[in-house]
Amino acid sequence: QVHLQESGPGLVKPSQTLSLTCTVSGVSISGGNYYWAWVRQPAGKRLEWIGRIYAGGSITYNPSLKSRITISIDTSRSHFSLRLTSVTAADTAVYYCARDNWSTALDFWGQGIQVTVSS
């Protein structure tokens, strides 16, 4: 069974960098026609697509966040990562990782991790 698990600090200070990792099990992160995506959701608000990466090297970011985000992948460790720089309170949200199965949307999700930006 495909399983994704987010990890990282739950509290980040303003202006610092948020770093999260998503560990994938039950499927090869470098096999198949899969992208690996990040989505976030501020409390009580809609889901926001952050970006996605393909093991073959293609990376796409949400233009609204593009100047601050980096998504990378480590196939040897079966995980992919998100870095978001210069965070503010507006970046406080639950962050999800998910498998983007190209033609069949986001079919597997991690449980989510709450990240709070506060001094």
Place this chain on the structure above:
Amino acid sequence: EIVLTQSPGTLSLSPGERATLSCRASQSVKSNYLAWYQQKPGQAPRLLIYGASSRATGIPDRFSGSGSGTDFTLTISRLEPEDFAVYYCQQYGSSLPNPFGGGTKVEIK
């Protein structure tokens, strides 16, 4: 960038009733790559429908999706107690970014 507008914001229904949720796109959705997700409090979203009308693995047949172009509908034929949740639509695929709608909350009347 496509903007997805969901209506109504809240739907108050009783178990056994039919639910009809709408998702309207600001421009035509390429290849009908429109998905629906269900989200319960404290949980990650769960994929229900992809390609506008195909049910994801394990999704009961009381859930159905329809529509094309800019207008899409999610129908729950007979609400079960576990169906009361928030539902989101998403345009996915190669037309990036892949935005979500604002959600429709289906609550018990």
